[in-house]
Amino acid sequence: MDLDGFFVAACFIAIPWIVLHYITRWKTAATITTDDEALLEELYSLAKRLDERMDTVERLVASDNADFRPARLMHDREVDNAPLEELERMMAEKKGARS
Template sequence: MEEIIIIPAIFIGLPWVILHYVTKWKTAATITTDDEALLEDLYSLAKRLDERMDTVERLVAHDNADFQPARIQHNKEADNVPLRELEEMLAAKKGERA
């Protein structure tokens, strides 16, 4: 009697559970177009804030000769490489949509 329950559970129930969670994992791993738009907005906001910080640091450095900015220096080549990569990825993404 137990075999009648165990055999269908192994051949029907177990694959069903596995396939169910595989499809759940695949759908959860993707980001939506709304998420992509939000990331683009956040990236542009971060760029604007970075430019504002550069402006503030320049103004303070102009008024105070002893001021040493603690942040990353503006337009330092090593710092701009990751930004350039992000901008290229965004441009490629926009090219795919068009």
């Protein structure tokens, strides 16, 4: 192969192959894997359990101290429930699509 053939091969085969290779690697690295989804669902479940425990602790403290006012999101207020309901709807859709 002469020098001209080498440059043609480099310009039309090697360079596009390298560019497309790294574009593909970049796209696959940006996607969420099945293991990541399982971890997110586990963390979401844990967060819900911790939230229920916090509600219990706050109810116990409020029963002992009438002046106690929790300074966090409350499960029984509509303004606090809207983002949680949206998240639960999205997770249910994701589970339905995966099944």
